[in-house]
Amino acid sequence: MELRLAKVFDSLRSARAQAGAPLCAYVYDLAALRRHAAKLAGSLPDGCELFYAIKANSDLPILHTLAPLVAGFEVSSGGELAWVRTNFAEVPVIFSGPGKLDHELREALEQNVDCLHAESLHELQRMADIAARAGRTAPVSLRINLTLDTLAETSLMMGGKPTPFGIPAQQLPECLEWLRARPEIRLRGFHFHLLSHQLDAAAHLQLVAAYLEQARRWCDDHGLDIDHINVGGGIGINYRQPDRQFDWPAFSAGLSALLNERGMPGVAVRFEFGRYMTAACGYYAMQVIDIKRSHGKTFVVGRGGSHHFRTPYAQGHSHPFHVLPVDEWPYSFARPYAEDETVSVVGQLCTPKDVLAFDAQVESVRCNDVLVFPYAGAYAWHISHHDFLRHPHPAQWYLPVE
Numbered sequence: 570m571e572l573r574l575a576k577v578f579d580s581l582r583s584a585r586a587q588a589g590a591p592l593c594a595y596v597y598d599l600a601a602l603r604r605h606a607a608k609l610a611g612s613l614p615d616g617c618e619l620f621y622a623i624k625a626n627s628d629l630p631i632l633h634t635l636a637p638l639v640a641g642f643e644v645s646s647g648g649e650l651a652w653v654r655t656n657f658a659e660v661p662v663i664f665s666g667p668g669k670l671d672h673e674l675r676e677a678l679e680q681n682v683d684c685l686h687a688e689s690l691h692e693l694q695r696m697a698d699i700a701a702r703a704g705r706t707a708p709v710s711l712r713i714n715l716t717l718d719t720l721a722e723t724s725l726m727m728g729g730k731p732t733p734f735g736i737p738a739q740q741l742p743e744c745l746e747w748l749r750a751r752p753e754i755r756l757r758g759f760h761f762h763l764l765s766h767q768l769d770a771a772a773h774l775q776l777v778a779a780y781l782e783q784a785r786r787w788c789d790d791h792g793l794d795i796d797h798i799n800v801g802g803g804i805g806i807n808y809r810q811p812d813r814q815f816d817w818p819a820f821s822a823g824l825s826a827l828l829n830e831r832g833m834p835g836v837a838v839r840f841e842f843g844r845y846m847t848a849a850c851g852y853y854a855m856q857v858i859d860i861k862r863s864h865g866k867t868f869v870v871g872r873g874g875s876h877h878f879r880t881p882y883a884q885g886h887s888h889p890f891h892v893l894p895v896d897e898w899p900y901s902f903a904r905p906y907a908e909d910e911t912v913s914v915v916g917q918l919c920t921p922k923d924v925l926a927f928d929a930q931v932e933s934v935r936c937n938d939v940l941v942f943p944y945a946g947a948y949a950w951h952i953s954h955h956d957f958l959r960h961p962h963p964a965q966w967y968l969p970v971e
């Protein structure tokens with residue numbers, strides 16, 4: 570068994586031995602997170618900056634692990650901004666997201682954010698008025714919704730077609746014209762985030778190349794002097810085929826070649842990864858309460874469910890899992906089990922949508938065993954509807970950085 574998983578199993582075994590009820594927990598491996606983030610940051614070419622989009626997982630131990638390794642944090646609400654600033658006075662922060670409120674924009678200026686990402690001309694106009702009233706200059710990047718002939722769609726598109734995100738590229742000349750008379754906005758660059766769930770390294774490289782090419786053309790056409798291009802996040806996790814993940818070495822090597830050939834001197838390339846940064850450090854564990862057969866299908870009912878771990882339902886996939894065998898059996902009757910068959914793993918909610926895995930082949934799973942779902946460190950606990958049915962929240966712990 571892989572060393573990382575063995576460590577998680579060990580910690581679950583000891584927690585289970587002490588738990589008075591079936592176990593349900595999130596376990597985060599901070600050492601693995603540190604290694605992964607250091608590898609990503611260390612293999613990006615010179616002139617690149619790696620930010621972390623904290624919406625994926627904003628827990629403090631995660632942020633403390635990442636803070637020394639990344640260029641800063643990307644936040645998408647006043648709440649995230651306050652959370653970061655309360656805990657990290659000095660870390661550079663960039664602020665994205667649609668529907669920013671005036672008081673959030675004011676706070677962003679007061680908190681010296683590194684850059685605000687404008688999502689519309691109206692938002693840009695509000696930024697300018699707020700900055701003027703505060704007697705400040707607002708550092709701004711324009712988030713642009715580009716359409717590209719070569720765009721290969723993923724299952725989660727934020728742009729490249731009509732969406733609420735960013736300024737449609739056709740409106741850029743109007744924005745730039747308007748900006749000429751507003752010195753309280755310092756235009757620092759362009760921001761692009763057209764998609765998430767990208768699994769194809771070559772396609773992602775092509776997308777980044779298209780962003781850079783487009784930004785260069787705008788700079789030439791409009792005489793702009795920018796200092797960075799933010800190429801967003803978007804690298805995905807292959808939940809369906811976990812042994813076929815995004816080819817990071819190919820991407821970083823291709824990026825080096827791209828920047829050598831076509832990089833803009835003095836213009837940094839910023840990334841803001843969410844899922845790809847933290848998904849792999851997290852595990853969701855649920856102990857099996859019941860195994861039942863209904864109309865030809867086998868259902869494994871675990872303690873917990875999509876109110877804790879909404880990722881599979883949100884993304885429409887069957888989440889992979891491991892079985893941690895627990896030999897103890899406290900009852901006088903035979904233990905329900907499933908062997909060499911396909912099962913659905915469901916939770917405790919009174920809805921047929923509470924499904925974490927389906928058509929999943931298992932060698933053996935028994936009541937009281939623990940199911941361990943990997944890749945549960947991003948958009949997992951933080952996107953789940955925790956209080957539906959008022960079940961208790963799962964335990965959460967962090968395996969320490971050695």
Ligand SMILES: Cc1ncc(COP(=O)(O)O)c(C=O)c1O
Pocket residue numbers: 622625643665666727762764765766801802803804841842843844845
């Ligand atoms: C503007 C922006 N940047 C970055 C991210 C992070 O994306 P991902 O988790 O796919 O890397 C998101 C996610 O929604 C986003 O909206």
